[in-house]
Amino acid sequence: MAKKAASKKQETNDFSKYIRWFWIVFLGGILSIGLIFLLASWGVFGEMPDHTVLENPKTNLATEIISSDGKTLGKFYFDDNRTPVDYSELPKNLVDALIATEDARFYDHSGIDARGTLRAAIKLGSGGGASTISQQLAKQLFHGEGSKNIIERVLQKAKEWIIATRLERQYTKEEIIAQYFNIYDFGNNADGIRSASRIYFGKEPQDLNLKESAMLVGMFKNSSLYNPRRNPVGVKNRRNVVLAQMNKYEFIDETVKDSLQKTELDLDYTPETHNAGIATYFREYLRDFMKQWIKDNPKPDGEKWSLYNDGLKIYTTIDSRMQQYAEDAVQKHMPRLQAEFDHQNTPDRNPTAPFLELDLDEIDALMKRSMRQSERWRHMKYDLKKSDKEIIESFDKPTQMEVFSWKGEIDTIMKPIDSMRYYKSFLHTGMMSMDPQTGHVKAWVGGVNYKHFQYDHVKQGKRQVGSTFKPFVYATAIDQLHLSPCDTLPNTQITIEANKYGNPEPWTAKNSDGKYGGFKTLKNALANSTNTITARLMDKVGPQPVIDMAKNLGVEEDILPVPAIALGTPDLSVYEMVAAYSTFANKGVYNKPVLVTRIEDKNGTVLFQFTPESKDVLSEEVAYVTVNLMEGVTQGGSGTRLRHTWAGNTQVYKEIITGYPYGFDNPIAGKTGTTQNQSDGWFMGMVPNLVTGVWVGAEDRAAHFRTITYGQGASMALPIWGLYMKSCYENPELGISKGNFEKPNELSIQVDCDNYQPDEGASQSIDEDLDGVINF
Template identity: 45%
Template sequence: MRKHIVQSLWAALILLVISASVFFVAVWNGWIGYMPDMEELSNPIDKFASQVYSADGKLMGTWNQDNANRVAIDYNNLSPHLVHALVATEDERFYEHSGIDFIALGRAIVKRGVMQQASAGGGSTITQQLAKQVYSEKAHSTFERLMQKPIEWIIAIKLERHFTKEEIIAMYFNYFDFLHNAVGIERAANIYFNKPPRRLSITQAATLVGLCKNPSMFNPLRYPKRCLQRRNVVLTQMCRSAYITKEELNELMARPLELDYKKTKPIEGAAEYFQAFLRRYMMAPKPVRNDYSEWQERQFVLDSIAWEQDPLYGWCNKNLKRNGEPYNVNTDGLRIYTTIDTRMQQYAEQAVRKHVGGYLQAQFNIANQYKKNAPFSNNISRATIKAILNRACKLSMRYQRLKEQGATPEEIRRSFQTPHEMTLFTYHGEIDTVMTPIDSVRYYKSFLRSAFVSMEPYTGAVKAYVGGIDYQHFKYDMVMGGRRQVGSTIKPFLYALAMQNGMTPCSTAPNVQRSYGGWTPRNGSRARYGQQVPLAWGLKFSNNWISAYLITLLGTSPFVGILHDFGLNNPDIEKYASPVLCLGPCEASVCEMASGYTTFVNHGIRCAPLFVTKIEDSHGNVIAKFQPLMNEVISEDNSYKMIGMLQGVVDGGTGSRLRYAFNIRNEVGGKTGTTNNNSDGWFMGFTPQLVNGCWVGGDDRDIHFDNMSLGQGATMALPIWAYYMQLVYADKRLGYSPSAKFKIPAGFDPCSVSDSTAVNGIQEIYQ
């Protein structure tokens, strides 16, 4: 009997050894689980990241699977204190093992697994931790995590075979996310201590290494005492490993954290909204109606048009690699050369921040002090406000996460009404506070939003792209993603249609209020009431009665047609197929509007926005080139007429603030726009070299100024345009000159009639 037991035990042991050997061979060769190949192991962090370059040759960012925008450095640029702190704390036998520390692993199994000692420490080496961070996705169960462990062991062994110990430590530090945009040790040292990694002191190095255990738990900004305690644990470990003496330990532990926190963007001029847009745009799949919800009909139409007309939209899925698979910007190491100029991008961001953050938001806060519904208008009910906030909650990450975890509607409601620790955005820096999530939703809605785009009219090259006031906290992109009512900025398109039908800036129209099928447009002024006024005057002062006269004269259908020619592809335009369309109730993006205005500068030819000039593969081969997409909208002569009229808007009309408030003296054409209740403020302006569009408004249409003086486009949006152009003209390196002139032939007569019969025929209708 005893013999049979011994034989059974030996058989079980042999079977276990064979099974384990087969399992590890299968894992080693990638038959079970995921095992990166040798080429990928040669640079596990960023070999396959796509690189995004600006037009002025700057690396704006990298796109990879973990969305991190790190700056890698080598081992020689690390402070020795960093290395000592990491080895002493995380892997004291780092220089002795080959990827797996069997002593530490055995201790962890016995003390933590068998004896349930939580303070016994882990068994993972620095190399294993690197393998986990680079290659393992987040486990959703204990079993899944156990299955990941053997794969990480083998990857760790392979990493040790292909890299030196110094290279592994450098990769570990380059990869780690230290929070607050501090991805990688270069960013962390700069953000937390305002110095490069090689100059970190012992205590500073210990602080950063302390974060490696759990950066959220030991967040030095939110939990400074907890972080200090963790730093001192690291210092104690350094003393145990003889990197510092006992006397040094006592002196160092008495020091404060010595933070010199400096919140910065990952890369200056990185155009975060633009990069996020471009990444989605290039990776977009071919639109299939069943993939869109019922309420996304408009988006389906817009995406379908983009798929057919724009080679860049869905480029990765329209083009295949040699192996027949579509490209992936996260893994194929592409080099993407954009049209963005980082200097102009910074100027655009500065202009938005200066006006919206430095002036307009303060005025909005003052206006909201005594509003019971703040930040919402007093004209809407509490029930409407509740519905808006509930809709915003359902779109939040917190709601989606709770729903995925199986929380009931009541549990989700309680979570949103329970105070939580959180970090909030302010224009003076982030603040840590305790607030209910529903109150934080309302808090964020109190911020005015803005979008700005700058493009060259002859090439369509987008030089600056600001989708919002702060990408980290307001990710919704209003340049290409969002659409708002355009107001009076639509009127130049109507006047262009009039020019195409034989009218001129000198043609006259009756300046009187009339009703059109039950619709009676209002006007902000009664100047020259009852007179026949030139069309140039009507556009200059944005007269609604003249616009209503023109659209009734010309017809709604031709106007809808020319709007599509100008690049306004929103299918909802058709639902406004009535005279009211002349006042801009339809919605468009800022980029669509800027593209439409290129028509006037570009001799009647609209230039679609150009975001990318070329794409190279990982070997430097050019695999795609992009040219501007253009279509003729109006005649060349009529484009000159429109330039003249839109210059009049700036020279004494609704856009004259550019002249008297900002001293912009060069040749400029433009148009302001303000929608009902001051919900949207617009300014579209162009010079001979640039077309810029700007929008300012609330997150919802019910969030707005209640008075016209602050709520009009000339106050909300125009100053951003002015600040931006002042900075652009001051930078002589850019090549944009205030002395540039519109290319209008000498002696051109804007009042010349190319087809008098057409004009007379139209005018006879109202005689």
């Protein structure tokens, strides 16, 4: 009996010992966990974000380029193409998809889902993880993916819980959701929900429909695995899981779920890279503008702004609609023009194609010069430290490459020297459009394809302007001699003797059509680019006043003061020419072109506000008379085809003009320009509130059309202007004027040649100063 009692007592003591050890282990575990959390919160296991860091988490934000109509033109970034959005910009179906899939009790917990954590612990994670949206945000923001080491994972989870609860105290639920969408990397340079919705579906987040939202939320599981470009089947399946979760939690009904699960992804993949999208040439120009601005405008603490990480917002004058119309016009006209150029330069028709007037030795010298100017030469010479001999030999070794064509990129194997010659055959263009009253640049097309041709023909390129320079001569003559568009001059050859204006030899102006005789009004002479009339005006006013006029109109290039400039020998940029012509349309007031209206930091603080730069150059009367002269170009001169309403031409221009029935009937002032040997074609076109300049030509002036049929500005450049303006007029929201150029209240110079009655006294003084002038 005593033995039994002792045994029972022993069992009781043993059980008590087990109980005691259980509580020691249990309480010890609780205390250990508590100690781990305490030590983690103190930063013992690694730095923890304090209140300030939580309030302003460090994320790289792309600089956003915004058009005048509020559209994103592009971004500047290195690794993170991230532009944050507010919760108010997220559609309800996107938020519902996230809650249903990632954290169904999100609105009921304070950062940690106790029920989910207990379930995960009991099932050892087999039933799914327990991380809340707040925990996942903490991981994304502050410590990323942890080690596979079990101890480090436990410590990481502790830090994650602490940060999650702090985030819940710091932010509202809506702010946490917005941050989570903004921080996630969706792949393909789609950092954050805004970039993802634009890249995968070509739209802003607020415009996402239900199935698009479900696809993007499904990518949260693993964007590398569920990449819609590489794994569309897997992504579709994952999207359908999200739709099922939304049905499970009653965000959508069974019918909607079933119908959407049967649909395809319907991607509209629109990559956001530096070489893609619209206004690529303008964006590259803007990059240089911003680099200089950053250099001149440090942060308040003296540090430099980062163009790629600080989330600046650059508000520009470019109108995304007009920019698209301009690019569309180039894309429509240039392949047709190129096709005709290629047709004329087959080896049978032109053995030295694409060059004309060059012998084989001259072509060889040109190619060697281009070789030394190439990026390949620079890279091998200065980066790889190769000898000239090695570099030259490399140009004759076939290489795998991707080359441009108007029918799409071509993967091929080609010798670099052959690819250079191939590219020499392409025609290029530069186009800029500007509001003359404000100086705001509305469209900027620097070339035909930025990826393959990165030279900007708006600002960088300077080419002979041909007859588009003549209005500067006429404006000077009107300003100095008070001439009327109705005044006439003899259409006969004129020779300006040597040394009269510094020219070493006599200079004789000849008409391009070889026709002489009789008299021409100034309006008719400008409309038809009669060289002899322009030369007579130059002889009376002299080159230097014309140069001074051009400089005041915004021309930056130095111009040699010789009489030949009257016919357009200076090399100028499209940028300079548009600014100059805008002065005529703006009643003689020059406005420096404006490209950026303001710059803001990521919080919306204004860092830069543009200040207009303008000056009076001409009297309102002289500007109006010059515009009136240029209206003659489209009324009866080389720009008359803008008035045509037919769909084609049975004669020489059928390949170029077919399909270009412009049919404009509103006032248009302008000037075509064609340089020697048809190397450059220009058209400058103006309506009262928009001035647009277009240049077309090949990289080398020895590559050009053989005849003026296709090689003139009216065939090369004018169609781009016509197509562009036609699109602009079809969009009434743009408000492009169809009205008359405003006439000055007091106009002493007569412009109505049908009722022209010259003033006797004025005529006599003009005759004395300008030999050969006849008024009628």
